[in-house]
Amino acid sequence: MQEQRESEIHAQAGGCRSGRPLSAAGRQMRLLERRLAAVRLAARVRKPLLTVATVAAEVGADCAWHHVMRAVEEGRIVWAWRINAAHSTRNEVRILRHSARHYARTLGARPEPELSWDEVLAVALPEGEAIPCTRLMCWWSAAAELGQVLMAEGSLSSVAGAATRRGPGGSRLVTRASAIEFLKSRRIA
Helix, strand or coil: CHHHHHHHHHHHCCECCCCCECCHHHHHHHHHHHHHHHHHHHHHCCCCEEEHHHHHHHHCCCCCHHHHHHHHHCCCCCCEEECCCCCCCCCCEEEEHHHHHHHHHHCCCCCCCCCCHHHHHHHHCCCCCEEEHHHHHHHCCCCHHHHHHHHHCCCCCECCCCCCCCCCCCCCEEEHHHHHHHHHHHECC
16 A cells, blocks of 8 residues: 555656656646646636636647637637726636537537526626625636726726725625626627
């Protein structure tokens, strides 16, 4: 048992189970496997909106981010949004998990089952009329800083009179109505 544990530790440190060190290609492959495992783990966590890179990784090795973006632009992925700040040069596209799963299964060869806006909003937004900004950004697979920028530019509205502070539980509260309006205005059709 101890020998097995030592070989596992050695393998995690960069060698293989036989005790021989991995080649450069082997180390690269192990790194890619770990990254893919991290992406799959993130997809299992409660994040209803996924990044383009996550969707590409879920589809498989033959799919790159530009294939997914082409599918979004051609309408083969129905539920996608641009969530970047208005003045940003960075293209922050998020895809509904339902659409991502359908695309991964069919590669857009079959039409996606239709969802109503109410069904999408029930999945894409946390419960409540006031949503902590950090929680909303986590659900949208985005950095907390993006939420602050979106609130500063007026794309998302904060709850009037809500106190903010540093530390856990101190995030500004976003109104559900502004989050709904944001998603409706930023949908890629």
